[in-house]
Amino acid sequence: MHRYFLDKAIEGRLVLTSEQPVYHHLVRVRRAKVGSQAEFVDPSQRLVVGKLLDLNADQAVIEVQEELEQKVELPVQVTVIVSPVKNDRTDWFIQKATELGVDRIVLTKMARTVVDWGKQEAKKIARFEKIALNAAEQSHRLKVPEIIMEDYATALTEEKDQGLVAWEESAKEGEQAQLLKTAKRLADGQRLAILFGPEGGLSATEIKQLEEHGFRPAGLGPRILRAETAPLYALAALSTVWDLEEGR
Known part of the structure; x- marks a missing residue:
């Protein structure tokens, strides 16, 4: 239906x-x-x-x-903060993130972001909202995720109870538990914000700034993921912990 x-x-x-x-x-x-x-x-x-x-x-x-009465939304509200990526890959990401239960998508330009929509920004956001609406209908969700574009300084202050930044250097150093530890620490109804860098990655300066704003670095396994794939990996992992573990 x-x-x-x-x-x-x-x-x-x-x-x-x-x-x-x-x-x-x-x-x-x-x-x-x-x-x-x-x-x-x-x-x-x-x-x-x-x-x-x-x-x-x-x-x-x-x-x-x-x-x-259906319980289909993730118990924790997840805000994903990402950089726009080239071509139609942002379209694909928004569709899949909606299917995986994201609550809010914040698009922001970071130091190594190469995409600049300029005067097309409002048109792009309208397109993304339509994609999210269609994906929410198809996946039988109870809400359509909010999608906004904001400057980086504002994105750093997004409301959250816990914050993470996906950083490949953490994975290289063998860190592999922060994502799961944070997921299990959060109670139903709380908000998790996760920031993912652009195609060129995040600079050391950005990582330090993020840590100052309450975002802890977290690895996403040993493989290098595309900018639009990494958030989906994290959402799938969170869904496994929150949706599939007994006793949640």
Whole structure:
């Protein structure tokens, strides 16, 4: 059953107007008819099954059939701070990070960032938001991750209970426990921020600055990962600890 995200609270009946993207997809793309059902999620993460009760060229009326209880979000809110990368690799990263449960994606320019979107920045963010929305619907999440672009100094002050920076030098030195130790230290509802460097890596100066802002260096194993792959490795590892371990 397809899932849609709404921008208003769900009450007894939902009225979708023809100007809304949800109406367009439900009626014109999926060709729903009276009696068709779909899942709907509101901003409070309330999930319901709705049945198409009435349909015309101007609006669709949805009647709530039942409320569902699902636990699909990661118990800890993960903010991933990354540098934009070349070509369409940022698109791919956002899609996969959404599927893996990221809560917030912060794009920022670091010392060795080579991508500069310039006047295209707003257009890029709008594209990323659409990619995240589609991925959240497909993976049946209860929220769409927030995606923002901010300057590096602001990114360093992102709200967090624990902070990590993925650093290949930590892996080379044999450090391999910080990610898992931090994951197990966090309680449900807390926030973890993880920063990943650009394609050229992070400088020693940046690492020192990050440590001063509460980001501890963490290795991600012995292999060298691409800039867009490293965050997905970390999200998958965190999901293993939080979603699959007994007793969480």
